[in-house]
Amino acid sequence: xxxxxxxxxxxxxxxxxxxxxxxxxxxxxxxxxxxxxxxxxxxxxxxxxxxxxxxxxxxxxxxxxxxxxxxxxxxx
Numbered sequence: 040x041x042x043x044x045x046x047x048x049x050x051x052x053x054x055x056x057x058x059x060x061x062x063x064x065x066x067x068x069x070x071x072x073x074x075x076x077x078x079x080x081x082x083x084x085x086x087x088x089x090x091x092x093x094x095x096x097x098x099x100x101x102x103x104x105x106x107x108x109x110x111x112x113x114x115x
Contacts, residue, residue: 044087045079045086045087045088045089046086046087046088046089047077047089047091048088048089048090048091049091049092049094050090050091050092051092052092052093054092055078055090055092058090059078059080059090062080062088063080066082067082067083068080068081068082068083068088069081071087075093076091076092076093076094077089077090077091077092077093078090078092
């Protein structure tokens with residue numbers, strides 16, 4: 040177990056720029072970094088938000104893509 044220090048949100052990759060733009064322009068978030076599977080932002084009060092567009096880190100997930108490949112189907 041580990042403590043949670045951020046909020047993770049899973050969205051479609053094609054929606055990343057729109058979501059990021061809304062958070063920055065309408066809610067005052069600042070862009071911290073873009074990783075290989077997420078975008079990291081901070082609110083004016085210091086809340087760390089990560090917008091994930093991929094649950095599988097490059098080369099780190101072994102065979103989890105078999106389990107996760109249909110997640111999007113269940114959410115639609």
